[in-house]
Amino acid sequence: MLVNILYLVVGLAVLVWSADRFVYGAAAFARNLGLPPMLIGLTIVAMGSSAPEMFVAATASMEGMSDTAIGNVLGSNVANITLILGITALLGALSVTSETLKREIPLMIAATVLAGFLLHDGVLSRIDGLILLGAFFALMGYLIYQALSNKSADAFIDESDAEIPKGVPTLRAVFWIVVGMVLLPLSADWMVDGAVGIAKTFGLSDLVIGLTIIAVGTSLPELAACVAGVMKKEHDLAIGNIVGSNVFNILAVMALPGLIAPGEVDAQASSRDFYMVLATSCALAILVLSSGAKKQLTRWHGVLLLLTFIAYQIVIFSSN
Numbered sequence: 543m544l545v546n547i548l549y550l551v552v553g554l555a556v557l558v559w560s561a562d563r564f565v566y567g568a569a570a571f572a573r574n575l576g577l578p579p580m581l582i583g584l585t586i587v588a589m590g591s592s593a594p595e596m597f598v599a600a601t602a603s604m605e606g607m608s609d610t611a612i613g614n615v616l617g618s619n620v621a622n623i624t625l626i627l628g629i630t631a632l633l634g635a636l637s638v639t640s641e642t643l644k645r646e647i648p649l650m651i652a653a654t655v656l657a658g659f660l661l662h663d664g665v666l667s668r669i670d671g672l673i674l675l676g677a678f679f680a681l682m683g684y685l686i687y688q689a690l691s692n693k694s695a696d697a698f699i700d701e702s703d704a705e706i707p708k709g710v711p712t713l714r715a716v717f718w719i720v721v722g723m724v725l726l727p728l729s730a731d732w733m734v735d736g737a738v739g740i741a742k743t744f745g746l747s748d749l750v751i752g753l754t755i756i757a758v759g760t761s762l763p764e765l766a767a768c769v770a771g772v773m774k775k776e777h778d779l780a781i782g783n784i785v786g787s788n789v790f791n792i793l794a795v796m797a798l799p800g801l802i803a804p805g806e807v808d809a810q811a812s813s814r815d816f817y818m819v820l821a822t823s824c825a826l827a828i829l830v831l832s833s834g835a836k837k838q839l840t841r842w843h844g845v846l847l848l849l850t851f852i853a854y855q856i857v858i859f860s861s862n
Contacts, residue, residue: 546739553732554759556725557594561763564722565590570710571719578690582706585682591767591783592790593722594760597730599795602752603802605734611799612666612807613752614760616815619654619788620753621761623822624851627784630768631844636781645688646785647830649681650792651823657792658820661812671800678793733759749808750862753815754855781830781839788823810861818854825850 565586572582595618599611630636656677660670707715733756741751764787771780829843 543739543743546736546743549732549736550740550755550759551736553729553734553736554762556729557597557733557760558762558766560722560725560729561590561593562766563718564593564726566707566710567715567718567720567722570707570715571712573706573708574710574712574715585686589786589790589794591763592787592795593726594730594763595787595791595795596798597726598734598756598760599798600802601727601730601734603799605738606803607734607738607748607752608666608799608803608805609748609808609811610734610737610752610756611803612661612796612811613749613815614756615791615796616811616819617753617757618761619791619819620815620822620854621757621851622764622784622788623826624847624854625758626761626765626768627781627826627839628844628847628851629765630772630780631839631847632841633769633772635838635840636772637778637838646685646782646789647827649685650785650789651820651827653677653681653789653792654816654820654823657796658812658816661807661816664807664809664812665805666796666800666807667804668801671797671804674793674797674800678790678797681789681793746862747808749811749815750858753858785826792819814857814861822850 568590569582569586572586595614598614602608602610602614627636657674660666660673737751737756738748740746740755741748746754764783767783768780771783829839
């Protein structure tokens with residue numbers, strides 16, 4: 543038991559650290575190549591916080607634990623909105639001014655609906671995986687086109703640009719890319735092995751371990767990014783990290799178990815947990831886009847989101 547906990551904790555710590563270093567190196571390298579900052583912000587920086595979910599999902603799928611991979615995606619998306627934004631909103635009201643972000647939130651809901659439609663039959667096939675991956679690339683292409691064609695100032699793009707490392711030597715950037723590429727899959731394997739051992743000890747299903755321990759663990763980069771955003775008064779970036787991560791998770795990461803280990807999906811995942819993801823995504827849209835002229839998440843919203851997270855965890859463990 544202690545060995546499994548050690549594997550989980552060490553794996554999680556290394557996973558989060560190596561994901562941060564990989565994004566740092568990749569963003570710096572892209573800047574050195576002369577890529578537009580808004581392009582880097584919408585791709586590498588925005589999606590970088592989902593690297594832990596991606597590597598955990600790939601590792602779990604290769605070990606025949608597709609339910610853990612799917613649970614990680616669904617659980618992470620719920621945790622991002624309820625736990626991470628809940629904690630962040632308690633630190634101070636989050637305002638949304640970015641037009642890019644106002645487009646991304648409805649697109650996040652559309653992506654969630656697509657994933658739910660594909661999961662509805664209780665099977666995630668390779669065709670489903672290809673559809674999700676195709677939708678992801680199409681969506682990224684659309685957002686990049688919108689960003690490049692829109693010359694007006696946008697808070698999310700400006701704040702993303704500010705987060706891209708400047709003046710990093712190319713050799714150092716490449717070094718961190720290599721470190722991330724080596725440690726990310728290794729630490730993901732440690733984390734999955736530890737989680738599996740804990741799950742067997744307490745009689746938890748693969749889905750539950752993905753929805754809870756692994757989901758919260760892999761959401762830690764989003765928490766760090768959101769708290770940093772609030773401290774720097776970069777509110778659009780804080781919420782944008784969550785929206786971007788959820789889109790990446792539901793389309794790109796969800797595609798991995800379909801492509802690597804297609805098969806049946808736990809009935810709870812395609813019903814209870816999917817509807818929870820959809821409900822929290824719609825709640826975020828309502829709270830942010832329909833909150834008057836200020837369009838912000840308040841501390842009261844934060845309390846409501848945190849209570850929702852706690853209630854969901856109780857339901858999960860009760861049903862196990």
